[in-house]
Amino acid sequence: MSDKYVYSFGAGKADGTGKMRDLLGGKGANLAEMTRIGVPVPPGFTIGTDVCLYYSRHHGRYPGGVKRQVAAALKKVESIMGTSLGDTGDPLLFSVRSGARFSMPGMMDTVLNLGLNDRSVKGLAAAAGGDERFAWDCYRRLIQMYGGVVLEVEGEHFEEVIAKVKKKRKKKLDTDLTADNWKEVVSAYKKLIRSRTGRAFPQDPHDQLWGAIGAVFSSWDNPRAVTYRELNSIPHDLGTAVNVQAMVYGNMGEGSATGVAFTRNPATGENLFYGEWLPNAQGEDVVAGIRTPMPIRPRADSDLPSLKEQMPAIYDKLERIRARLEKHYRDMQDIEFTIQGGHLWMLQTRTGKRTAHAAFKIAIDMVKEGLIDQEEAIRRIEPAQLDQLLHPSFKEKAERTVLARGLPASPGAAVGQVVFSAADAEKWAADGRDVILVRLETSPEDIGGMDAARGILTARGGMTSHAAVVARGMGKCCVAGCEALEVDYKKKHFKVGKKVVKQGQWISIDGTSGEVMSGKVETSDPELSGDYHTLMKWVDKTRRLKVRTNADTPEDSRVARNFGAEGIGLCRTEHMFFEGERINAMREMILADTEEGRRAALKKLLPMQRRDFEGIFKAMDGLPVTIRLLDPPLHEFLPHEEDAVKAIAKSLKAKPSEVRRRAKALVEFNPMLGHRGCRLGITYPEISEMQARAIFEAACNVSKKGIKVFPEVMIPLIGTEHEFNILQDIIVRVAEQVMKRKKVKVKYLVGTMIEIPRACLVADKVAERAEFFSYGTNDLTQMTYGYSRDDSGRFLTDYIESGVLRGDPFQSLDIEGVGQLVELGVKLGRGINPKLKVGVCGEHGGDPESVTFFHNVGLDYVSCSPYRVPIARLAAAQAVLEESRATWRDR
Ligand code: PEP
Ligand code: MG
Numbered sequence: 001m002s003d004k005y006v007y008s009f010g011a012g013k014a015d016g017t018g019k020m021r022d023l024l025g026g027k028g029a030n031l032a033e034m035t036r037i038g039v040p041v042p043p044g045f046t047i048g049t050d051v052c053l054y055y056s057r058h059h060g061r062y063p064g065g066v067k068r069q070v071a072a073a074l075k076k077v078e079s080i081m082g083t084s085l086g087d088t089g090d091p092l093l094f095s096v097r098s099g100a101r102f103s104m105p106g107m108m109d110t111v112l113n114l115g116l117n118d119r120s121v122k123g124l125a126a127a128a129g130g131d132e133r134f135a136w137d138c139y140r141r142l143i144q145m146y147g148g149v150v151l152e153v154e155g156e157h158f159e160e161v162i163a164k165v166k167k168k169r170k171k172k173l174d175t176d177l178t179a180d181n182w183k184e185v186v187s188a189y190k191k192l193i194r195s196r197t198g199r200a201f202p203q204d205p206h207d208q209l210w211g212a213i214g215a216v217f218s219s220w221d222n223p224r225a226v227t228y229r230e231l232n233s234i235p236h237d238l239g240t241a242v243n244v245q246a247m248v249y250g251n252m253g254e255g256s257a258t259g260v261a262f263t264r265n266p267a268t269g270e271n272l273f274y275g276e277w278l279p280n281a282q283g284e285d286v287v288a289g290i291r292t293p294m295p296i297r298p299r300a301d302s303d304l305p306s307l308k309e310q311m312p313a314i315y316d317k318l319e320r321i322r323a324r325l326e327k328h329y330r331d332m333q334d335i336e337f338t339i340q341g342g343h344l345w346m347l348q349t350r351t352g353k354r355t356a357h358a359a360f361k362i363a364i365d366m367v368k369e370g371l372i373d374q375e376e377a378i379r380r381i382e383p384a385q386l387d388q389l390l391h392p393s394f395k396e397k398a399e400r401t402v403l404a405r406g407l408p409a410s411p412g413a414a415v416g417q418v419v420f421s422a423a424d425a426e427k428w429a430a431d432g433r434d435v436i437l438v439r440l441e442t443s444p445e446d447i448g449g450m451d452a453a454r455g456i457l458t459a460r461g462g463m464t465s466h467a468a469v470v471a472r473g474m475g476k477c478c479v480a481g482c483e484a485l486e487v488d489y490k491k492k493h494f495k496v497g498k499k500v501v502k503q504g505q506w507i508s509i510d511g512t513s514g515e516v517m518s519g520k521v522e523t524s525d526p527e528l529s530g531d532y533h534t535l536m537k538w539v540d541k542t543r544r545l546k547v548r549t550n551a552d553t554p555e556d557s558r559v560a561r562n563f564g565a566e567g568i569g570l571c572r573t574e575h576m577f578f579e580g581e582r583i584n585a586m587r588e589m590i591l592a593d594t595e596e597g598r599r600a601a602l603k604k605l606l607p608m609q610r611r612d613f614e615g616i617f618k619a620m621d622g623l624p625v626t627i628r629l630l631d632p633p634l635h636e637f638l639p640h641e642e643d644a645v646k647a648i649a650k651s652l653k654a655k656p657s658e659v660r661r662r663a664k665a666l667v668e669f670n671p672m673l674g675h676r677g678c679r680l681g682i683t684y685p686e687i688s689e690m691q692a693r694a695i696f697e698a699a700c701n702v703s704k705k706g707i708k709v710f711p712e713v714m715i716p717l718i719g720t721e722h723e724f725n726i727l728q729d730i731i732v733r734v735a736e737q738v739m740k741r742k743k744v745k746v747k748y749l750v751g752t753m754i755e756i757p758r759a760c761l762v763a764d765k766v767a768e769r770a771e772f773f774s775y776g777t778n779d780l781t782q783m784t785y786g787y788s789r790d791d792s793g794r795f796l797t798d799y800i801e802s803g804v805l806r807g808d809p810f811q812s813l814d815i816e817g818v819g820q821l822v823e824l825g826v827k828l829g830r831g832i833n834p835k836l837k838v839g840v841c842g843e844h845g846g847d848p849e850s851v852t853f854f855h856n857v858g859l860d861y862v863s864c865s866p867y868r869v870p871i872a873r874l875a876a877a878q879a880v881l882e883e884s885r886a887t888w889r890d891r
Pocket of ligand 1: 776777
């Protein structure tokens with residue numbers, strides 16, 4: 001820890017810079033940077049994240065020197081503003097806000113109007129031209145926020161006070177309340193605080209300041225902040241900074257306003273200023289969604305007056321700042337501004353969250369505009385965002401009954417059953433149901449339910465409301481501010497005019513058009529834009545890793561090829577055995593007790609397998625296709641129902657009791673470690689023979705028709721080189737026989753999966769004959785950790801929550817352990833055969849972080865499910881760009 005804890009900014013000078021995000025948090029670093037580049041920022045200071053960590057580890061104590069440095073920084077602000085904290089004539093008031101390294105919208109606490117007390121409230125009224133109403137409203141807001149954040153009095157008690165005063169004074173809206181009414185509220189608030197906490201609301205502004213600073217630091221550890229970090233993979237040991245900044249007011253009557261804006265449209269990416277404002281309001285009024293905000297520029301979807309029309313000079317200034325910010329930050333910004341008595345102040349700028357569609361458009365446009373280069377454009381797209389692009393939309397011709405229309409807050413199409421609370425959304429989703437979460441507006445407490453829902457629909461709030469911002473971040477379809485909705489939480493229904501939609505009824509929402517429709521509307525797969533294709537071309541030029549797909553059918557192969565798959569990395573042949581008739585033949589095969597009986601059943605399976613392979617080879621014309629021999633434990637195919645037992649008995653000409661006996665004999669205690677993988681082919685070579693025959697007959701047949709085939713036959717689950725060698729001999733023998741008979745030569749490889757830890761350790765021996773390795777990281781993870789793939793869900797969540805594991809190792813590769821085995825296997829294998837082709841076909845092949853690792857250890861390709869192919873391509877390109885920065889060991 002250095003001795004400097006407090007960083008001042010204001011009047012064009014700042015101690016910090018935009019690069020100091022770790023220490024000053026995103027907000028603090030930006031305030032410093034904005035000040036430096038000459039944007040009008042109210043002065044203030046930032047207390048670093050190191051103080052938060054110290055505070056948290058030392059039970060609320062501060063490191064020595066902090067108090068002195070805060071006092072000095074306060075003096076600087078006072079001198080810039082020409083007034084002081086505690087001044088009763090023209091009081092200097094402050095906002096105290098959190099600001100972590102990563103943006104965590106609405107997750108931590110804020111106190112505004114700090115510095116007001118019974119005396120200075122009068123001074124504020126005078127400074128605001130005698131506007132007592134404004135001053136007392138500010139004071140009650142301070143007590144309310146301070147009461148909630150610092151003194152931990154629940155918000156609903158404050159709401160009750162306001163409701164009581166309104167009732168007594170016969171007023172409907174907050175805006176109807178007069179100065180005297182707010183005075184009444186203030187005095188009731190003070191009583192409330194005394195009765196709830198046993199202490200008075202502090203009148204000394206310095207006590208208020210330290211109370212607020214401590215509360216913001218403590219808020220880093222509050223449950224919703226912790227949940228948000230878990231959902232967004234943000235580490236818990238970063239801490240938050242505290243930003244103390246002179247307040248400026250958007251609610252000082254005429255000529256005052258507040259707004260939030262994006263420097264480009266965050267939904268479409270269009271290069272047009274996009275935002276919302278409210279006259280005579282404070283910042284939180286815009287985002288809280290309580291009043292419907294107005295557009296800053298005239299917009300087709302709103303007939304409310306725009307800022308451009310109402311305050312043209314301020315709007316022009318804002319446009320110039322917009323250009324300056326984009327030029328400086330070279331990215332789309334999300335800004336907050338306040339206009340106080342005709343003077344424009346910028347409160348915040350940060351990189352704006354955007355939809356995947358917008359991300360592509362903005363990245364491509366910025367390359368064209370010369371703001372960034374192609375490499376930077378590739379870095380700008382988050383692999384997870386691609387998921388959004390691949391989301392469905394409603395079929396154009398699908399029948400729809402539009403109930404209402406709201407704001408198109410986050411694109412996509414969602415169909416689900418209506419629920420009215422986040423808790424219900426989580427519960428129903430856990431039962432496997434698709435739900436749409438319908439709320440008046442959302443708040444940070446709803447995060448879990450929003451995550452569980454297919455889509456989110458709110459009755460209030462704008463494009464920058466909590467629901468809109470969070471949904472966009474999650475890549476989730478959202479329609480916000482659908483004012484026609486009358487939501488009744490108690491009755492669990494919403495009404496649109498006379499139409500009532502009850503909990504559990506189906507609706508469809510279109511986050512791209514804002515439409516809310518009754519029933520289930522048919523969806524269709526997404527179309528990828530020109531910007532997507534342009535960027536993916538750059539991606540393909542950049543990456544070294546090839547990307548293949550895991551596909552078992554011609555249809556899946558085609559989908560994957562359209563997504564850019566460069567071959568099949570894993571065709572699981574067992575999936576073909578479950579369809580219709582085939583399962584019977586398969587059962588006959590495993591329950592036959594002689595080789596002859598097995599061969600008779602396999603004969604039935606051969607033509608079916610051959611047809612499947614022909615289809616896949618055709619779909620992948622010109623690309624390699626890795627086909628894995630039968631892998632799962634035989635018990636997966638055993639008959640359970642009596643009908644199936646009888647049918648098999650008939651085919652086998654055996655008694656049902658005999659079939660039952662044989663089936664029972666095949667039951668294993670631990671099938672995943674039992675008779676499966678290459679062990680099947682070694683004990684029943686006729687199975688491998690049949691599969692090899694089907695592969696090579698199919699290859700020869702399609703090859704004769706001019707299709708280019710490159711079969712790669714893969715042996716699963718080997719642990720010794722002998723297992724591999726035995727099966728390789730069978731495959732080569734059958735391949736040569738078939739090709740001779742068919743008079744066609746097909747180039748092929750025989751390789752193996754590496755998915756047992758022992759195979760990694762003896763990879764050099766295996767590589768003497770194996771022509772390729774493909775890591776099966778699913779089984780490798782299972783066997784390295786000793787966690788069952790099927791049962792570990794029961795404890796993994798606890799393990800992750802309690803910090804035993806960083807994340808689910810079946811989702812993102814455990815680089816430290818399993819990764820070491822992968823790296824060792826590559827080294828040993830390539831030591832024997834430097835040209836050994838090595839890939840991965842476990843689920844990790846589509847996980848961006850794991851893809852980076854596979855790139856770094858020199859794999860040739862990753863293979864993943866069709867919809868994740870674009871994500872893997874992008875992650876592979878980003879891995880190349882990251883390479884120059886660090887190796888995975890350094891990170
Ligand atoms: C693996 O184990 O990683 C693999 C791809 O095979 P499966 O998931 O079929 O066991
Ligand atoms: Mg496996």
